[in-house]
Amino acid sequence: MTETKNTITFTPERLAKAKEMIARYPEGKQKSALMPIMHLAQEQFAWMSQEVMDYVASLLDITPVEVYEVATFYTMFHLEPVGKHVIEYCRTGPCVLMGGEEVYAHLTQKLGVKKGQTTSDGLFTLKEVECLAACGWGPCFQIREKYYMNLTNDKVDDIIRELSR
Amino acid sequence: MKILTEHINTPGIETFDVYRKKGGYTAVEKVIKKMTPEEVVEEVKKSGVRGRGGAGFPMGMKWSFLAKPEGVPRYLVCNADESEPGTFKDHYLMKNIPHLLIEGMIISSYALGANKSFIYVRGELMYVIHILEKAIEEAKAAGFLGKNILGSGYDLELVVQPGGGAYICGEETALLESLEGKRGNPRNKPPFPAVKGLYQCPTVVNNVESIATTSWIINNGGEAYAAIGIGKSTGTKLISASGHINKPGVYEINLGVSCDEFLNSDEYCGGVRKGHYLKAVVAGGSSVPIVPGHLFLKTANGEDRLMSYESLSDGGFATGTMLGSGGFIVFDETACIVRNTWNFARFYEHESCGQCSPCREGTGWMQKVLNRIEHGKGSMHDIDLLVDISKKIEGNTICPLGDAAAWPVASAIRHFRDEFEWHIKEPIAATKPGAVYMKESVLV
Ligand SMILES: Cc1cc2nc3c(=O)[nH]c(=O)nc-3n(C[C@H](O)[C@H](O)[C@H](O)COP(=O)(O)O)c2cc1C
Ligand code: SF4
Ligand code: FES
16 A cells, blocks of 8 residues: 555656646645646546545645545546546537537447447547537547547547557 | 737737737737726726626626725636637637737736736646746746836736636636635625635636737727627627538627628628528527527517627527627537437536536436437426426526526427427437428528
8 A cells, every 4th residue: 555655756847847836826825736736647647546636635735535526526537547548529519510429429339438438458548528619620529638620430540540559 | 800810810929929020918018108007997998898708797897896905915817718518719719829818818917906817727728728828938038927017016927727627617706616726616696706706805707808808908999999899799709600500610700790691601600501501599608598590690570680799689588599608509400409408408417516406406307308308208298397497497596507507498498399399299200310300491
């Protein structure tokens, strides 16, 4: 147990970044840095295990439950292990009008997974999300910071092929 | 008139140098060197510009409500949460011309007497957050941000804050909770943010597009801004257009352009998809009532409908809708209204923060009933049940998400009741893949 805990530490760059984030807020309001630091943590550790959340709490000097509360409220934080690429697929109305359901069906078939599942090779996790503020460029999904827009079945094939290499 | 998007296609406009060459930051120089904060507020008041986040509350008036107790910091928070389905204008603006927002933030912060201001961006737009942070660095290096701006003694720091994926954090008090590092549960009002907002200090929350108008207003004067548009819908508005149109995208319109021109001219949407007919429109984001095509183009009195706050709401909810956030969604005859209503209901169920029971229970209930109608398992009684639930939610919740969930359902039934009935009476036909109820008389 203690051993896993020890492995949960930010890289020196991220630790510096976290300190800089904490310093952005007024005296005594360092809790505002919670979400920025959680994003930083997920970038390094891929998902928010309890150890990761406890580590974040220690950085901010808040109780672990304050981190759990936030992690369970916001959909961007993964509470279970995820594959190398997390595909966050928009399932909201405007994208549906642009053919979002057909492309989604193709994607699930291609990956052989349903929502929330990870492919057996550990490469892809499929998540359904709500409107990504790209409705005129739909259908769309996001992988980490990158938006993939105006999707078609062919484009999906290309993206998956590219990322599987 | 292009106020926000005039230079948006200029190569390199995302950099400080190009933005500056195109006249950027002259408004900051003007306010800092020549104007008092009160004069800036006055100019914005004169412009008549209304909040572009959805509610359309006059921005200058909101600014003048800000409490100013001695020795207490005041905050400006920019709402860049942009999660309302159908809305992608702030995304477009920030990624293409970030300095327009940064410049607006400096002007607005100066007017309000804020020394630390925040831009709360939905976390999904992390790449845009990096763009904004770079723009802030550039503005700082040029002396437009940081300590002692342009030698005036005025200090300002801008912080870009990521959200975590929650529509409700677009609601201003939920946003403030989120910014304090908590779950996004809307606060009970009063007190209003103008008195007790971020960290319990007086706070103004404004949308990206609202704040971005200020540099033009300062450069050209509030009166010049008010001369654009129509009546109390002054100035220009960004419209995010999606759905079954030839040219989806973001368009800047003069408020008051006719709905027909906006939908059908090549300057804007370029008409309904080739070979198809107009069935329905959601004019201002998923939360506003849906209207059939003919009521979008003409009011109940047969007058041309205009893209303005007043004209779009003409006739109230019986025959009108709202401009909202400018999330403009077009449905042609291939779109199933029941399926779309269910999709939106599912969205609101998912996004309800769960604090008040009419919203938490009501959104879930509406989603379930719509789901069974859509899947051929509904009964006639279900339609009245939906109307009944929507009425019980409306007006009975802590924040307006409840209303936002109720209106799309109520309006879809109001205008497309026969389509719901068809799903119930003809479940086999209605559940065939791609099956859509056809009533030619509603098509335009
Ligand atoms: C559920 C809900 C979601 C909202 N989402 C947004 C949003 O994404 N962006 C926004 O600017 N305003 C949003 N608003 C409106 C804000 O509460 C607030 O009125 C607005 O940011 C004020 O800015 P403005 O006066 O410049 O429009 C939302 C309101 C509600 C009730
Ligand atoms: S109306 Fe809905 S979203 Fe708003 S506070 Fe109540 S439960 Fe939360
Ligand atoms: S509906 Fe998919 S991005 Fe808005």
